[in-house]
Amino acid sequence: MFDRRLIYHFEWVLLLTVLLLAGIGIINLYSATANWTYGAPPLYIKQLVWLGSGLVVALLVCLFDYRHLQYLAVHSYLVGVGLLIAVALLGHTTMGATRWIHLGFINVQPSEVIKVAIILLFARLLSKTASPQGFGMKDLWRPFLWLLLPTVLILKQPDLGTSVMVVLIALSMLMFAGLRRATTIWLSLLALVTLVMSWFGLHDYQRARVRTFLNPEADPLGSGYHIIQSKIAVGSGGLFGKGFLEGTQAQLSFLPERHTDFAFSVFAEEWGFVGCLLLLLLYLFLVAWGMYIARQASDQFGLFLAVGVTAMFFWHIVVNLAMVIGLLPVVGVPLPFFSYGGTSMVTMMIGVGLLMNVSMRRFMF
Amino acid sequence: MTLKIKWTDLPSVQRRFVLYTLAATLVFLLLLLRLWYLQVISYEELFERSVRNRTRMLITEAPRGPVYDRNGMLLVDNRPAFQISVMRQDIVNRDELFQRLSVLLDVDVDSLVMRWQEGLRLPAYRPVPLVIDVDRELVELVQENSIDLPGVLIEVRPVRDYPDPDAVAHVIGYLGEITEQELRNSRPGAYRGGDLVGKMALERAYEESLKGDKGQQLIEVDVQGRLLRMLQTQAAEPGSKVYLTIDLELQQAAIEAFGDRAGAAVALDVHSGEVLAMVSLPTYNPAQFARGISADEWRALTGDRRNPLQNKAITALYPPASTFKMLVALAAMRAGIATADRVIQCDGALVVGDSRFRCWKREGHGATNLKKALRESCDVWFYQVGLELGIDRLAAAAEEFGLGSTLGFSLPGERAGTMPSREWKRLQFNQPWYAGETVIAAIGQGYVLTTPLQLAVMTAAMVNGGKVLKPQIVDRIEDWDGYQTRLFEPQLIRQLDYTPEQLRMIDDGMVAVVNELRGTGRRAHLDEIKIGGKTGTSQVIRRLSDEEEELLTGDEYIPYRHRSHALFVAYAPAEDPQIAVAVVVEHGQSGGQVAAPIARDMISRYFEHKDE
Numbered sequence: 001m002f003d004r005r006l007i008y009h010f011e012w013v014l015l016l017t018v019l020l021l022a023g024i025g026i027i028n029l030y031s032a033t034a035n036w037t038y039g040a041p042p043l044y045i046k047q048l049v050w051l052g053s054g055l056v057v058a059l060l061v062c063l064f065d066y067r068h069l070q071y072l073a074v075h076s077y078l079v080g081v082g083l084l085i086a087v088a089l090l091g092h093t094t095m096g097a098t099r100w101i102h103l104g105f106i107n108v109q110p111s112e113v114i115k116v117a118i119i120l121l122f123a124r125l126l127s128k129t130a131s132p133q134g135f136g137m138k139d140l141w142r143p144f145l146w147l148l149l150p151t152v153l154i155l156k157q158p159d160l161g162t163s164v165m166v167v168l169i170a171l172s173m174l175m176f177a178g179l180r181r182a183t184t185i186w187l188s189l190l191a192l193v194t195l196v197m198s199w200f201g202l203h204d205y206q207r208a209r210v211r212t213f214l215n216p217e218a219d220p221l222g223s224g225y226h227i228i229q230s231k232i233a234v235g236s237g238g239l240f241g242k243g244f245l246e247g248t249q250a251q252l253s254f255l256p257e258r259h260t261d262f263a264f265s266v267f268a269e270e271w272g273f274v275g276c277l278l279l280l281l282l283y284l285f286l287v288a289w290g291m292y293i294a295r296q297a298s299d300q301f302g303l304f305l306a307v308g309v310t311a312m313f314f315w316h317i318v319v320n321l322a323m324v325i326g327l328l329p330v331v332g333v334p335l336p337f338f339s340y341g342g343t344s345m346v347t348m349m350i351g352v353g354l355l356m357n358v359s360m361r362r363f364m365f
Numbered sequence: 366m367t368l369k370i371k372w373t374d375l376p377s378v379q380r381r382f383v384l385y386t387l388a389a390t391l392v393f394l395l396l397l398l399r400l401w402y403l404q405v406i407s408y409e410e411l412f413e414r415s416v417r418n419r420t421r422m423l424i425t426e427a428p429r430g431p432v433y434d435r436n437g438m439l440l441v442d443n444r445p446a447f448q449i450s451v452m453r454q455d456i457v458n459r460d461e462l463f464q465r466l467s468v469l470l471d472v473d474v475d476s477l478v479m480r481w482q483e484g485l486r487l488p489a490y491r492p493v494p495l496v497i498d499v500d501r502e503l504v505e506l507v508q509e510n511s512i513d514l515p516g517v518l519i520e521v522r523p524v525r526d527y528p529d530p531d532a533v534a535h536v537i538g539y540l541g542e543i544t545e546q547e548l549r550n551s552r553p554g555a556y557r558g559g560d561l562v563g564k565m566a567l568e569r570a571y572e573e574s575l576k577g578d579k580g581q582q583l584i585e586v587d588v589q590g591r592l593l594r595m596l597q598t599q600a601a602e603p604g605s606k607v608y609l610t611i612d613l614e615l616q617q618a619a620i621e622a623f624g625d626r627a628g629a630a631v632a633l634d635v636h637s638g639e640v641l642a643m644v645s646l647p648t649y650n651p652a653q654f655a656r657g658i659s660a661d662e663w664r665a666l667t668g669d670r671r672n673p674l675q676n677k678a679i680t681a682l683y684p685p686a687s688t689f690k691m692l693v694a695l696a697a698m699r700a701g702i703a704t705a706d707r708v709i710q711c712d713g714a715l716v717v718g719d720s721r722f723r724c725w726k727r728e729g730h731g732a733t734n735l736k737k738a739l740r741e742s743c744d745v746w747f748y749q750v751g752l753e754l755g756i757d758r759l760a761a762a763a764e765e766f767g768l769g770s771t772l773g774f775s776l777p778g779e780r781a782g783t784m785p786s787r788e789w790k791r792l793q794f795n796q797p798w799y800a801g802e803t804v805i806a807a808i809g810q811g812y813v814l815t816t817p818l819q820l821a822v823m824t825a826a827m828v829n830g831g832k833v834l835k836p837q838i839v840d841r842i843e844d845w846d847g848y849q850t851r852l853f854e855p856q857l858i859r860q861l862d863y864t865p866e867q868l869r870m871i872d873d874g875m876v877a878v879v880n881e882l883r884g885t886g887r888r889a890h891l892d893e894i895k896i897g898g899k900t901g902t903s904q905v906i907r908r909l910s911d912e913e914e915e916l917l918t919g920d921e922y923i924p925y926r927h928r929s930h931a932l933f934v935a936y937a938p939a940e941d942p943q944i945a946v947a948v949v950v951e952h953g954q955s956g957g958q959v960a961a962p963i964a965r966d967m968i969s970r971y972f973e974h975k976d977e
Contacts, residue, residue, distance in 0.1 A: 132375055176381055235403040235411025248415055269415075273404040277397065284393045291386050300372060307385075318392055325399050 005363065011356040014293070015058075017286050018337055018352050022051050022345075024279065025263065025338035031245050032259045032266040043259055043340055050342040054349030061353025065361060070301050073117075073124035077146070080117035083110030084153040111162040112347040114150045118166055119173070119308035119354075121146060126177040127300035134178035137186060143174060158203050161331035165315055172311035173304055210329045226262070231326050234268040241272030259340040261332055264324045280321075287314045293359045302358040309351040316348075423584055424557065427577030428523040430604030432537060432567065434613040435641075435840060440533045443523035446656070447504045450492035451481075455516035465513060470496055470503055491559075492518055498656045525655040532616045535645040535676035536609070536776070536838065538566025539654035566676065566776050567607070567838070574842050574851075577604035605850060608840045610639035618970035619644045622963040628930075628950040629677035631821040631836075632967055635936065635945045637855040638825070638834030642946075642967065643818070645677040671951070679779040682814040683949050686901035687742045687956070688934045689763075689809025691827055691871045694735055696762035697750045698867045705735040705870040711745035715752075715804065722748050722804050725902075739874030742885045742900060744808050751807025756798055759806060760786035765861055766823045767833050768815055772858070774836050782819060785812035810904060820947035824934040827871055828897070828942035831861035875899055876939045879961075886933065889961035894972055895939035898964060900956030901932030928952035933960035937968045944971055 030044040087110050125143055129135075147170050154163040179187070199207070233247065242248065247269035258266050268276050290310030297303040313336055320335040322328040334344040372378060403411065431442040449470065456462055463481075467474045477495050484493025499507075504519055511517065525540060527533065541564040543556050555576075556562065562576070563569035580601030612632075619630045623646045632642040647669070653662050666674055675681060697703040713729035715722045724730065724744040730737065738746035751759060763769060769784030783789075785806060787798040805811035815823075818836055826833045835856040842851040875897035878886040885900040905927055931953030936945045946964045953959035 130372060132372065132377065176385065178377065178381070231403060232411050232415050234400070235407050236415035237404055238408045238412060239405055268400070268404065273400055276400050276404070280393055280397055280400075284390060287389045288386050291382055291389075295373075295382050297373075303373060314389055314392075318396070321396050322399075325396070325403060327396075327399055 006360050009360045009363065011293075011359040014286075014289055014352060014355055014359065017282065017289065018349075021279075021282055021286070021337040022054075024267075024282075025335075026051070027244075028263055028267045028270075028338070029259055029340055031247070031270060032263060034245055046342075047340050047345070050345040053342070054345045054352075057346055058349040058353035058356065061350055062357050062360065064357075065364075066302060066305060066354060066357040067299065067361075069120055069305075070124045070127075073120040076117040077114075077121045080110060080114035081150055081153070083113055084150055086110070088153060088156060109343045111154045111157065111159055111166075112343050114154070115162070115166060115169065115312060115347060116350055118147065118150065118170055119305065119312065119351075122170055122173045123301050123304035123308055126173060126304045130177040130300065130304075132178075134180045135174070135183060136180050137183050140174070140183070143170070159332070160202075161319070161333040164319070164331060165312070165333060168315045168319075169308060169311045172315070173308050176307050177304070226330050227326050230262055230265040230324050233265040234325055237269040237272045237275075239273050241268075241270050241275055244270055246270060261320065261330075261334055261339060262324055263339045264321060264335050267338075268324075283313075283317050287317070290314075290355055293355050293362075296362045297358050298362050298364060302361070306355055306358045309354050312351055313348070423582040425580035425582060425601045426522055427579050427601040428603040429525065429540075429577060430575040430606050432533075432575075432607045432609060434609055434611045434616075435639075436612065437608075438613045439528055440609065440611070440613065441537050442526050442528075444526040445521045446498045446524035447501070448494045448520050448522055449496040449499055449504075449507055450494045450518055450520050451516045452492050452518060453484075453516070457515050462514060462516065465510075466495065466517070469506055469510060470499065472496060491557075492520060494520070498524065525651070527652055527655075529613065529617065530650045530652045531648045532613060532620055532644075533611070534648045534651050535678070536566055536611060536616075536643055537651060538568040538776075539564055539651040540568055541654065565674075567609075570775050570777055571607055571839070571842070574607060575604040578602040603845060606843045606845070608843070610634070610637075610641065610838055610840045611643065612641045612971065612974075614974045615642040615967060615971050616644055618642075619963065619967050620646065620648065622966040623950070626950050626953060626959070627671045627677075628948070628953065628960075629681060629817040630946065630948045630963060630967065631678050631817045632944055632946045632971070633821045633825045633834075633836060635825040635829040635942050636832075636834075638822070638836050639840070639855075640818075640836050640838045641944060641971065643676075643678045643838065645675065645681075647671050647673045649673040676776070676778065677949070677951075678817045679774060679776060680816070681949075682780060682782050682816060683930050683932065684811070684813055684903040685768075685809035685815045685820060686903035686930075686932055687744075687808060688820055688824075688899050688901035688932050688947075689813060690739060690742070690747050690807075691875065691899060692763055692766060692768075692823065693747050693751050693754070693759060693807050694739070694874075695827070695863055695867060695871060696759055697754050698870070699762070699863060700754055700758055702753045703735070703750045705873075707750075708732050708734050709738075709746045709749050711743050713745075715745050715748040717748075717752065717800055717804055720801050722801070735870060736874045736877055739871075739899065740877040740881055740884045742878075747807045748804045751803055752800060754803075754807075756803045756806060757786050757788075759803070760784050760789070763813075765833070765859060766826055767858065768813075768819055768823065772818065772822060772836055774818060775838060779818070780816055782816055783812050783814040809901065817947045817949045820932070820934050820949075821945050824936055824947060825945035826861060827868060827875075828936045828945065830865070831863050831868060832857055833859040833861065872897055872939065875936070879935070885957045886935075886961045888957060889933065889935055889965040891937075891965060891969055894937050894968060896935055896937040896965065896968055897939045897942075898933055898935035898961065900961060901934070902954070902956045903930045903932060905929055905952065925952050928954050931956045931958070931960040933957075933964045935961075935964040935968065937972070944968060 026044050026047050029047055030042075033043045122143065125146070129139065147167065151163050151166055154166065199210075202210070236242070237247070247266055267279065271279075287310055290306060290313060294303050294306035294310060297306055316333055316336045319328060319331065319333045320339070323330055323333065334341055336344065336348045428443045432440045434440055449466070451462070463474050463477045466472070466477060480495045481493055507514065507517065507519060527537070540561040543551075543560045543562045547562060548556055563572040568575065578601065581599045583596040583598075615632055619632070619642050623630070623644070625647070627646050629645045630642060631640065633639065634641055649666055694703070698705070709732075711724055711730040711733050713724050713727050715724075722744070725742065730741055730743040730745070733741075733743045733746050735746070737743065760769070763784045769782055771779045771781045785802070790796055790798050790812075802811055806813055822833060822836055835858050837853050837856070839853050841853065844850050876895065878884040878900065879889045879896045879898045880887075886898045889896050889898050929952070931950040933948045933956050934946065935948075936942045946967055948960045948964045948967075950959045950963065
């Protein structure tokens with residue numbers, strides 16, 4: 001089963017890009033938490049451990065041929081949905097939201113599991129049904145139903161960020177498989193209506209976030225605080241930044257969540273526009289390389305798998321950055337490989353493993 | 366698949382790869398444009414704001430609600446206490462700073478380090494308190510030297526202040542730092558780590574009313590953390606004012622009368638169930654908790670065998686002893702077993718089976734009716750009547766009076782006590798009930814256990830026409846606009862079905878106890894107010910047998926913990942009862958000698974002060 005070609009085709013480019021991003025993230029984390037006099041071991045050490053675990057996971061995911069995964073797609077989806085239901089029934093509540101489930105030794109966030117499961121499921125579905133004509137409305141009801149159940153469950157937690165992620169990933173894959181023109185128009189209309197309708201279904205705190213996004217200065221004390229402070233941090237970095245460990249916004253603790261969702265604003269403050277440019281180029285390269293891997297894939301399942309994983313990276317990066325620099329309302333989405341957090345790191349590394357898997361087996365039929 | 370055109374090779378699919386990559390690049394370009402706008406075009410403005418416009422969110426503590434007695438006398442309020450704190454991130458050199466503070470404030474560095482370490486649990490932006498409750502002069506000293514003390518700030522925090530701390534300790538209770546458990550169970554935003562919450566008594570039971578709502582201030586500070594201007598303020602809402610039914614003067618009178626004895630006293634308004642006084646001794650000083658109790662002080666309180674922290678009025682259990690006798694008589698009259706005129710010959714003991722149950726008076730009381738039996742506390746009369754009544758009817762009557770169950774009192778920790786019955790003993794010990802146990806129960810000994818509060822409620826019910834009233838300690842709660850947010854009306858637990866005639870017989874006996882020549886409670890007599898009462902002396906260890914007693918020489922030393930508890934229940938004025946009192950003096954030896962004068966002093970002070 002093990003093939004020497006695998007070593008020859010080992011996906012170094014992707015792995016090194018990810019390692020570089022994670023390395024910058026950890027250095028940034030060191031700065032973001034430099035004045036935290038408590039908590040041992042320090043967070044950057046913990047994140048280093050997470051990165052290590054993530055790498056192991058990624059390599060494990062490389063070991064077997066990804067094509068076997070087609071037959072497990074539905075199972076993994078069912079497991080993911082099962083966990084979501086379990087979390088709704090007996091989950092652990094932190095900060096008003098129930099997102100975690102204790103599995104004895106480890107805490108699992110089922111909404112992360114479902115991201116990967118949806119990618120697998122849609123890759124399987126689309127690789128079987130994609131046709132040159134593209135999908136019509138009639139072909140879409142099935143994927144729609146598959147998607148609806150987990151999305152509703154995640155929304156119930158409530159976790160707006162993740163549910164938006166799941167929908168965006170699935171949509172990106174669907175669009176890649178091709179939609180008829182009429183269908184595209186219909187879908188756009190549907191999305192618009194949903195957007196308007198969902199405003200009334202949002203939680204108060206979510207609605208407050210959207211409102212403050214539109215006008216943050218109206219409530220600088222409350223929900224506008226995040227956005228204003230983050231913008232000040234990013235903007236005051238200027239062209240070349242204030243220097244490592246010198247970001248006053250971050251170091252003086254004006255920035256909330258500065259080690260997780262707002263890690264990028266610490267980076268932007270200390271490294272300036274030039275630093276941001278380099279970091280963004282690196283992320284753009286990651287996305288482009290993901291598409292490149294998709295294009296090289298030896299079969300349709302691999303192609304859609306790679307597109308799905310790349311879409312996952314892309315949407316996380318874009319939504320997080322846009323939120324931090326005030327282009328989108330604050331939804332809790334971490335920056336891949338950069339924000340502190342084990343769950344996000346492991347999920348993203350599974351994605352990396354899948355991409356490497358597809359890439360390394362591109363010449364095997 | 367190989368024969369068909371590969372889907373991936375379709376030009377439209379190939380185009381999609383390019384399209385997707387291009388779209389991603391465009392989005393990234395958009396992000397970069399925004400970054401350019403923020404970091405280059407708006408740079409000067411935002412940089413300026415980051416230097417000058419450093420905002421901090423401060424939480425202003427809400428002053429806790431004050432508590433008043435029934436006459437509007439202040440029982441607890443707040444005073445401002447200054448504390449010296451540090452902002453962790455503003456410290457330049459910690460050791461040097463502590464050194465300076467230590468010299469300036471005359472505290473040792475170790476205690477500063479200890480506080481610092483405790484403070485590390487707080488979020489990073491919260492100041493760590495180093496020295497709590499500092500004098501004004503020291504505060505000024507710190508202010509003068511603030512240039513050399515980077516990161517140090519002076520905080521004002523409201524602290525509980527008690528005009529007469531000893532008098533109200535057990536009613537008011539004290540505050541303590543919120544536990545993680547409490548924090549988790551509280552409404553989000555209501556509390557933060559390090560907050561003080563009610564831990565005992567009223568402070569705990571009425572936490573929700575007393576605590577008020579925190580305020581918020583968004584302030585602008587400079588690099589040194591100095592206040593530049595206030596951006597937005599949301600004022601703190603002080604906690605509601607709580608008016609108690611307690612009469613502070615009566616409370617003080619009870620404590621004075623106790624001297625340095627241990628025990629508890631409860632006084633009730635017999636018509637409303639309002640608690641006029643509730644004391645437990647020895648008392649403690651809740652101000653110790655307000656300024657932060659030291660380890661030594663805490664050890665002294667918890668190590669004291671007389672339990673100063675315990676509110677004995679509701680949480681300590683005592684055999685009611687002879688104060689239980691009125692209840693036995695009432696139950697017997699209702700059951701038709703005895704009338705007030707029933708005469709029983711007391712020869713100093715009653716023999717039941719093989720056992721001989723002695724009256725406290727060895728030579729006996731001779732021919733005794735109810736009034737005499739109460740007046741002189743003859744045990745034999747009640748042994749006989751109790752035996753004929755049987756434990757189950759006695760238990761039923763006692764339970765109606767509120768014994769053996771909690772009364773729903775609003776302060777936490779109230780205990781139910783025990784009123785034994787056949788069923789109770791079977792469940793508890795899986796044993797049958799013996800006649801001898803009925804005899805013992807009939808004089809309020811054996812398994813019978815009550816709280817002083819229950820005795821007061823029982824006494825009140827005997828003189829107010831048989832109304833068992835829920836004892837209440839809060840009269841009303843008012844918010845600061847003067848609206849009565851909550852008013853506490855009298856609550857009837859049960860109306861008892863004794864005839865006025867039966868109740869009058871009991872009253873007669875209780876008046877005789879205090880006012881007639883041979884009464885055991887003569888020391889409670891007052892010339893101006895006619896008091897009715899009943900003494901009780903409850904054994905802590907078993908009563909001596911005849912033989913043992915003959916060996917006594919007369920003035921043996923009895924160790925404190927073996928001495929009997931002294932009890933007295935009373936009401937006044939006899940003609941128109943208004944107040945009921947229950948007094949228990951732990952190891953006070955004699956109800957008539959020790960407990961009765963305390964009740965008398967309380968009643969005397971109550972009416973003296975009421976007539977003013």
